[in-house]
Amino acid sequence: MTTSTHDAASINSIDEPVFFPEPDNTYFGILSVPTSSEQETTGIVLLSGTFGGTTTIGRNRMWVKMARRLAGQGLPVLRFDYAGLGDSVGEMVCYELETPAVPELNAAFDLLASRGATEFIVVGTCYGSRTALVGSAGDPRVKGVFLLVPPVRSGKKGTGGTDHLAEQHGSASLAMNAVKPRNIKKLAMNKQSRTSARRIAEAKMRSIAKRVKPGQAQAKDPSKDAAPDFHRPLRKLLSDGVPVHLLFGTDDFFWSQFQDAADGRLGEDLDRFGDLIEVDTVPGTLRGFLSMRVQDVSINCVSEWVAKHA
């Protein structure tokens, strides 16, 4: 066996390509295996968002580095392509938050179990964080879940940004932006720009409608509650005694969503399970892992938390 020489922090691991589950071999993944001979019983699953054409690498190889770091800590780590992406097969689906990749996660658990793991820790972001929640809740083998900037509300994946824009900017400001020549050109030339503009306009209309509806002003806004697909599995995990860690950037709109939701019913569970759930923030924006600094912070936070719980 050739021992790989990747980052200095991860020379104690080796990456092995895998197809799973047998016999269809639908999904492709990479298992980072510690080179130490000790048999570890906790396996880690990494669940990325769906940006890019593969979900095994990530921006600046963030998931590669995270997998190798954790494997260097003595734990087998699996990262993989969702159905229809990367080297997995199957049709690409819409990857909506309401339809998380639970079949993939279950197959990943089975693969790790076939390699000797009896317990799992799941780490996810964006679409992967919803998958982590829904797919882990009720599975007695899961002993911890770490969520990096999880989307808290429901809605079409990728619309969080447009909703946020609609909330943060006034109608006049949005209209002024829309008539700028460069934006008119973008709207004319680019289908994605037209879709985004339509979503912003729809979100703004919804927001205005809520404000003008009589009797709504004083009532708690139910649209600010956490999505059932977020809240229910989170509550199930916590009531089963599974520790959950959430990490946001202070400028992430998902953090604003979380704070709004925490004022409502989600807050009751945060109080009730206070010793099991940890919520941390780091300065700036974490979502998208747009700088090497936030990538390092994320990897370090996950690494420390996993070391504590594995």
Next chain:
Amino acid sequence: MNNDPRSATRIDSQNGTTEELSYFGDAPQMFGSIHIPAGDVRAGVVICSSTHAELLKSYQLEVRAARALASRGIAVQRFHYRGDGNSDGTIAELTLPAMVEATSEATERLIDRTGIDTVAFIGVRMGAFPAVTLAQRFPGAPIVLWDPVLDTDRFMRDALRSHAIAALKGEAKPEKTNQTIERLERDGSIDLLGYEFTSGFYDSIRGRKLTDQPPVDSSVLVVPFGSTVNTDLLDIWSAEGVDVSTSEGTEREAWWLDEQATKDRQNRGTVLADLTATWISDTIDG
């Protein structure tokens, strides 16, 4: 049965093609995938990816092209350069000469594994440079270039511009392009839209023009991404005697900016894969 722990194989239940994903070469090893047709292998294609953000952007297009080619009896080798993608090594190992050397190793591997005597190359963006360099070692090798980088200085300028635009959204005052280059040379690497970009890579690509490398023995298809076909490449290479043509392009790609995986992208990938596979297949058949 393959017992190498650094290799995994799948056989497609529909068309019988084999996909063998593995780590290969000297340490640090490269991650790669060979797509082998079910029946006779008519020829082989090596896909030279781009790097950094562009590797992720074109990943699905390359997988689709590889599968389309394999279903037409053409074996395909895909791979990630050392220090990039899923390969071993660190980003410091990624330079243009290293990309050419890696492509050479990948080509040898494809020939060893399949026994082919006809090879073609697909170069994606910066991958056009190693694709064209290697094709010149295999006279007559067909080449397909997807949205090739023609001028590395312009590539760098575009990447830095995307970086500056992204920085405009933040609180810090964005640097001027020359200041960023100075910082790259001083510090050895910079954070470019969240990707580590090293001075070693920059030094290895600066001042390179694809037009300076006419593959005179090859047939070349240039696939533009976007409506603009760069006529410089076509004119200069044609004048040098290269059999170069262009196809109808696919949609423009914002190579350094994020985009979610969507059905629309998948459909575009299928069209591009079919177009590429058909041209290579026809060119090989003469």
